[in-house]
Amino acid sequence: MAGKGGASTTSPVRRALSARASRIRGGEESAFLQLIRLAEGRPEVITLGRGEPDIPTPGHIVDAAKRALDEGFTTYTNPAGLPALREAIADKFERDSAITYDPASEIIVTTGAQESIAVVMQTLLDPGDEVLIASPFYMAYEANIVLAGGEVVGVSTRLEDDFQITAPAIEERITDRTKLLALVSPNNPSAAVLYPDTIEAIAAVAERYDLVVLWDELYEKVVYDGFEQLNIASLPGMRERTIVVNGFSKAYSMTGFRVGYMAGPADYIRAALEPRHSLTISSPTPFQHAALAALTGPHDFLVEMMQEYTKRRDLMAAAFDEIGVTYSLPKGAFYFWANIGDVGMSSFDFCKRGVVDQAILFFPGSMFGEEWDQYIRISFLAPLDQLAEALERFKALYRSCREGA
Structure with missing residues (x-):
């Protein structure tokens, strides 16, 4: 024009x-x-x-946000998040997945799970590094991988496998440039969940090729027919090579609150904290209080x-x-x-x-x-x-x- x-x-x-x-x-x-x-x-x-x-959004969560505002909790928090919220997140991991994380050194509260994804890509990827991810994939993954200089490598899934990503399919796409394997379960957009035997086989591939795993379980509470999600970080040898990403948007109807979190080995979390701080400083303080109420309040x-x-x-x-x-x-x-x-x-x-x-x-x-x-x-x-x-x-x-x- x-x-x-x-x-x-x-x-x-x-x-x-x-x-x-x-x-x-x-x-x-x-x-x-x-x-x-x-x-x-x-x-x-x-x-x-x-x-x-x-x-x-459940009323007790909304009330906690209002109360935080009324009580003047309107300034920054520690870039890693409210200590009480990190402790509640650590308790949740122990309770739901039998994984122990130190709330002081292995958990960061972020401005939504999507910021966690951005931080992971920016802190792990060098130009040309490849990220394996099940195809179809949520477009924010592609955007964050590309903006960090990485390459998206889609791993095809099939209707007959209920769109689960499989260990053999992953192994076929690994090259000497592969650095990260992103696993989203339950999945957006396919609504697939990874079964325990599939997760165990994928974990073996990750160990064999020394891959870092991003485990995105944002939809973990939205599962059907009695299914229980297995967290890959709970498997032997996987905790130290896995970064877990989660948040409050889907389970607690808190999309506008913008509170998420990431958990991983202390040396990685320490390296990720300053880049995360540079993005948004801290998650909105009143909504961190709301997230604390979500984790510690009733779940009926x-x-x-x-x-x-x-x-x-x-x-x-x-x-x-x-x-x-x-x-x-x-x-x-x-x-x-x-x-x-x-x-x-x-x-x-x-x-x-x-x-x-x-x-x-x-x-x-x-x-x-x-x-x-x-x-x-x-x-x-x-x-x-x-x-x-x-x-x-x-x-x-x-x-x-x-x-x-």
Whole structure:
């Protein structure tokens, strides 16, 4: 685009964009932003796209944040986080995973789990280092790996394996530049969980090739059918080569609070603390108090939450079965990774049709890896009555597109 005299109207700042930033998929306006823009200002659109719980934050957590504000807790904390919160996180690891971490030297509270991911990439990767990650993968992983100078190496998963990443598939992609293995379980977007025998086999590969493991368990409490998550750091020999990332957004409906954490060997945590401090200094203090209340307060709501999510999951599965959409039943998280390859168009165009024609919003598989253009990520984060209406609209959309293919 040119201005007067044919000069470019691109700003000097835009022309100075780094090669790393330019490599992040999405171009000038990502598929995500385009679809969000299409839905803006249309109250009739039912959103089944973003991974944000619609269940309200439990009252005792909100009250703790209010109380912290009223009591004047509005200044920075230690960059590693409130000591009491780190102690509660250490207790949680001991209770849930039988892993012992020193709260003073092996845990950092971060501004959301996503900041933890950024810190890990910035502190571990040198230019050209490779990170193995299950494909499909959450796009923030790609962005943070690329911005740190690393290379994303997707490890393909398959429907017949319930989209679990496997040890043999990992081993096939290892090179002399591989430094880090990122494991996300339950997974976004595929909703896969890693089974204990799979985790044990992957741990053996990590030890054999001396890989560092990032274990992302942000969705650990959102699991179905009695499944219990095994933390890879609890296995023999894995604690010292694993960085665990977690947070409060998904289990406690605290996405806007921006509190996460990371745990690992003391010598690594010490090295990561200053880079983390340079990013956001400390997580918001009142919300650290809220996170402390989340860990130490009642947890009855988690049972109720999972009962509600299970009803929604089963409703969506029944709708997909009715029209012949192929999927792997979610074992965790709150998404379906569904195959729409027979609609005769790209996943992005199908999603656009969803917003424009049927007033439902969900996201294309191509956002999570270019080879996944036959898939969509669609969440069930809406009350049952709204979800039922959205699924009727989806069935009409799917049938219409397939008939026109």
